[in-house]
Amino acid sequence: xxxxxxxxxxxxxxxxxxxxxxxxxxxxxxxxxxxxxxxxxxxxxxxxxxxxxxxxxxxxxxxxxxxxxxxxxxxxxxxxxxxxxxxxxxxxxxxxxxxxxxxxxxxxxxxxxxxxxxxxxxxxxxxxxxxxxxxxxxxxxxxxxxxxxx
Numbered sequence: 001x002x003x004x005x006x007x008x009x010x011x012x013x014x015x016x017x018x019x020x021x022x023x024x025x026x027x028x029x030x031x032x033x034x035x036x037x038x039x040x041x042x043x044x045x046x047x048x049x050x051x052x053x054x055x056x057x058x059x060x061x062x063x064x065x066x067x068x069x070x071x072x073x074x075x076x077x078x079x080x081x082x083x084x085x086x087x088x089x090x091x092x093x094x095x096x097x098x099x100x101x102x103x104x105x106x107x108x109x110x111x112x113x114x115x116x117x118x119x120x121x122x123x124x125x126x127x128x129x130x131x132x133x134x135x136x137x138x139x140x141x142x143x144x145x146x147x148x149x150x
Contacts, residue, residue, distance in 0.1 A: 050085035050121050052077075059085075059123045065148040069129035070105075070141045074149035075121050082116035084109055087125035101130050108135075108142045115146040122149070 050056065055077055062073040077083060086105055088098045105124050109116075116122065124145075130138065 048081055048083045050083045050123070055083070055121050056085075056123075059121075062123075063150055064125075065145045065150065067141045067144045067148070069127040069133065070138070070145055071125050072142070072145035072149045073123040073125075074117070076119060077121045079119050082113075082118060083121040084116070085121070085123050087123055088130075089125075089127075092126060092128045093131065097128070097131055101126050104130070104135070104138060105142070108139045111139065112143055112146065115143055122146070 055075065058075040059073050062075050064071040064073045086102050088101045088105075090098070092098050092101055105126060109122075109124065124142070133141065
């Protein structure tokens with residue numbers, strides 16, 4: 001097809017299609033659109049994230065409490081709610097495995113808030129063997145580390 005074969009006139013704008021009234025859903029609201037719910041709920045504020053570089057430098061000097069595949073380092077950070085950070089290295093596996101371990105650790109920590117000391121920061125880490133632990137074994141090991149952390 002050559003350029004000379006194309007019409008020079010533009011087609012007229014057509015009216016937008018709409019659903020006829022008898023076919024409309026009667027249970028649907030007639031107002032504006034409802035705002036979509038966010039994917040995640042806001043944090044409750046029981047645990048804060050470790051943000052300060054100084055805290056991570058203190059983690060490097062702290063002695064870890066190791067129980068099997070899980071280890072915990074604890075440092076005092078002053079008044080406030082407990083702070084938690086997670087460390088799962090590449091030796092633990094690929095990104096999917098590391099993220100799974102991290103999610104499982106977060107879940108266990110959220111269930112064991114009573115074991116966290118106020119005014120403390122925790123660095124919770126795990127090795128590749130943590131991926132093979134059952135949820136109850138992982139909870140038991142993490143609890144032992146939290147209670148044994150200096």
